Amino acid sequence: MYGLRVYNSGWIMDSFFHQFGGTLFNEDRTKSLVNSSEIKEAMALWQKMVAEEVAVYQGGGDGSNMDAAGQVGLVMRSTGSIQWFKDNVTHDWGVVPYAIGPNRAVSLGGGNVYMIKRTTEQEQLAAWEFLSYLTTTENQIHWSLSTGYMVSRQSAFDSPEIQQILQDDPRYRVTYDQIQYSFARPKVEAWPEIEDIIQEAMTRIVLQGESVDILDQAALDIDELL
Amino acid sequence: MGRRAQIDNLHGWLFISPAIVIFTVFIFAPMGVAFFISLQKWNMLSPMRFVGLANYVKMIGSDHFWNSVRISMLYVLGTVPVSIGLAMIFAIMLNTIVHGIAFFRIMIYLPVVTSMAAAAIVFQYIFEPTFGLANYVLDVVGLERMMWLNDPNQALVAVVIVGIWKRVGYNTIILLAGLQSIPTYYYEAATIDGASRMQMIRKITIPLLSPVTFFVTVMQIIASLKVFTSIVIMTNGGPARGTDVLPYFLYKNAFEYHKMGYASAVAYFLFGAIFIFTLAQFRFGEKRVHYQ
Numbered sequence: 020m021y022g023l024r025v026y027n028s029g030w031i032m033d034s035f036f037h038q039f040g041g042t043l044f045n046e047d048r049t050k051s052l053v054n055s056s057e058i059k060e061a062m063a064l065w066q067k068m069v070a071e072e073v074a075v076y077q078g079g080g081d082g083s084n085m086d087a088a089g090q091v092g093l094v095m096r097s098t099g100s101i102q103w104f105k106d107n108v109t110h111d112w113g114v115v116p117y118a119i120g121p122n123r124a125v126s127l128g129g130g131n132v133y134m135i136k137r138t139t140e141q142e143q144l145a146a147w148e149f150l151s152y153l154t155t156t157e158n159q160i161h162w163s164l165s166t167g168y169m170v171s172r173q174s175a176f177d178s179p180e181i182q183q184i185l186q187d188d189p190r191y192r193v194t195y196d197q198i199q200y201s202f203a204r205p206k207v208e209a210w211p212e213i214e215d216i217i218q219e220a221m222t223r224i225v226l227q228g229e230s231v232d233i234l235d236q237a238a239l240d241i242d243e244l245l
Numbered sequence: 246m247g248r249r250a251q252i253d254n255l256h257g258w259l260f261i262s263p264a265i266v267i268f269t270v271f272i273f274a275p276m277g278v279a280f281f282i283s284l285q286k287w288n289m290l291s292p293m294r295f296v297g298l299a300n301y302v303k304m305i306g307s308d309h310f311w312n313s314v315r316i317s318m319l320y321v322l323g324t325v326p327v328s329i330g331l332a333m334i335f336a337i338m339l340n341t342i343v344h345g346i347a348f349f350r351i352m353i354y355l356p357v358v359t360s361m362a363a364a365a366i367v368f369q370y371i372f373e374p375t376f377g378l379a380n381y382v383l384d385v386v387g388l389e390r391m392m393w394l395n396d397p398n399q400a401l402v403a404v405v406i407v408g409i410w411k412r413v414g415y416n417t418i419i420l421l422a423g424l425q426s427i428p429t430y431y432y433e434a435a436t437i438d439g440a441s442r443m444q445m446i447r448k449i450t451i452p453l454l455s456p457v458t459f460f461v462t463v464m465q466i467i468a469s470l471k472v473f474t475s476i477v478i479m480t481n482g483g484p485a486r487g488t489d490v491l492p493y494f495l496y497k498n499a500f501e502y503h504k505m506g507y508a509s510a511v512a513y514f515l516f517g518a519i520f521i522f523t524l525a526q527f528r529f530g531e532k533r534v535h536y537q
Contacts, residue, residue: 077395081373090375135290212502222485227397 024091025065025225026078027218030126030204031095036061037202038120043217044245048207051241053217054234061120062224062231069225076225083107098194099129101167114190116197127201129168169194209244216240276516283509290503300510310511312486313494316401320490321469323405324412329461331409332416337446339417340424350421354414361411365478369394372403372479379403397487400480404488407475412468416461423457424450455534463526470519491515 025031033043041057044050052058068074077085085091087107095117104112117125132153134146152158159175162168164184170176176195185192207213220237223229283300285293304310339349356364371378372393380390394400431449440448451458473492476482482489482497489497495515499508 080369081375081395084373085375137290209502215497219483219485222397222483226395226484 020090020092021072021075021085022092023068023074024082024085024094025069025074025076026082027076027221027225028078029210029214029217030128032217032221033204034095034117034124034126035065035119037124037126038118038122040120040122043213044205044207048205049245051213051238051245053220053241054232054238059231059234062221062234064120065221066225066228066231070228076222097129097168099166099168101190102165114193116193116200123197123200125197125201126204127169127198128204167191167194207245212244213241279509279512282505283513285506287505288503289505293506296506300507301513303507304510304514309486309489310494313489313491316487316489317470317491319401320405320408320472321466323401324408324469324472325462325465327405328409328413328465329416329458331413332420332461333458335413335417336420336424337450339421350418353417356411357414357418359411361474362478364411365407365475368403368407368475369479394480395484397483397485400484400487404472404475404479407479408469408472411475412465416465419461420454420457423454427453459526459530459534462530463523466522466526467519470515470522491518 036043036058039057039061041055041061042052043058045052065074065076069076075085075091082094083103086094086096086104089108089110098114101114116123132150134143134150138146154171156172156174156178159170159172160178160180163170163175163181170181175181185195216237220233223233224231282293284295284297286296286299287293335353339346339353342349374380374390374392374395377393379393383390391399391402393403427450431453432445435445435449471492472490473496476488476490476493477496480488482493491511492515495508495511498504498511
């Protein structure tokens, strides 16, 4: 049994870093700050917790299995996992805002929907129709109730169905309560590769016990991509 | 050329044309396009920009690229000797049994025809550290439990095991066919001369099997250099790039980082490596091969 399960999803790391006052990039996103003292401090805490077996470093399906089997006390997961927990976890569980470091911060985001500019008008109309369908009040309610994800429309939030579930099951409420502490995810073109670099660094630090100073090299690698 | 010869010639072209068309459309044309792309900077959305050999220069200077080369080499070293050695043992055993050979042949060949994607998912369960079969087996034989896919070094061991499991059947069947083509009178003569079983394996079987062994080795090295499915499903190249073999590295650059030009350059490196490897084997390996 572990107190906490951590893993290296980009948004988990980003939220964690923000709680220590760290950010991944400078204002205009031309330089990586992943080797700042704040982020090093955050990484060092994760490393210490895992080394002392207070926390376990385990992501993916194996990590979810640990949650379901009751092998971890706390885990940081998406609000979209609420329905998964209801379906798979038999012991009693609750939801609290994401708070570990000194500051309150949580990254707000998820799958964004985009339309591509350079297409034919017909394709754009079709895409627009599809996006409109995805975001109807009715579909937003259905989607949120089936997952736990935040609705993306005020009208859906105000709907009797959503208001009802917030009354009946306060675990859904946390999603909306923590909006005031949320920040936007960084938008940089090379993000998939940057995320891999940070994830690799985290694995080496947390799992293999390497020094947090390897983040200096990670920052250089990221700078090259910006 | 006479009329008759002309018609023969035409027939010849006609017969090989399906193969030529398929090769051109699916192999040669993409190879040409890939080379063209390798000289560009292209993310599949913005227009291409010609950059000359910049992608190749960047590749040579990249630590991550050389890490992938190293991992691929380790994967080859891990899979090739064991899968051929095991296949040799299985083939010799299969060659000596009289009854039930068809059954064992099928059993040993099953992994080859099993979908790698499906098998990889099952292997993920097997290598699961807490409940998995692999650690259970280690417990039973009294060895220490391993972290398998969660450890950068052990993950490579796990995917090597899967690679061996997948290929050993193919190697066995080819070697078995080779064994069965060795005429029995060599063994009869050796028996009359009083040779032992080990002597016969060393002096007759292994030399006469060498063309087949050579073929199997070449094919196995190519297959190992091209490993992809098990990696993408079981490890995603991780943890910490511990299983980031070249084909996965280039896939990731192409379809996750959208660096098509760079990925094409890596593809050409991989192609060149396989080509040179194979040529070298023919050059140096053939001297040790005995044809009947």
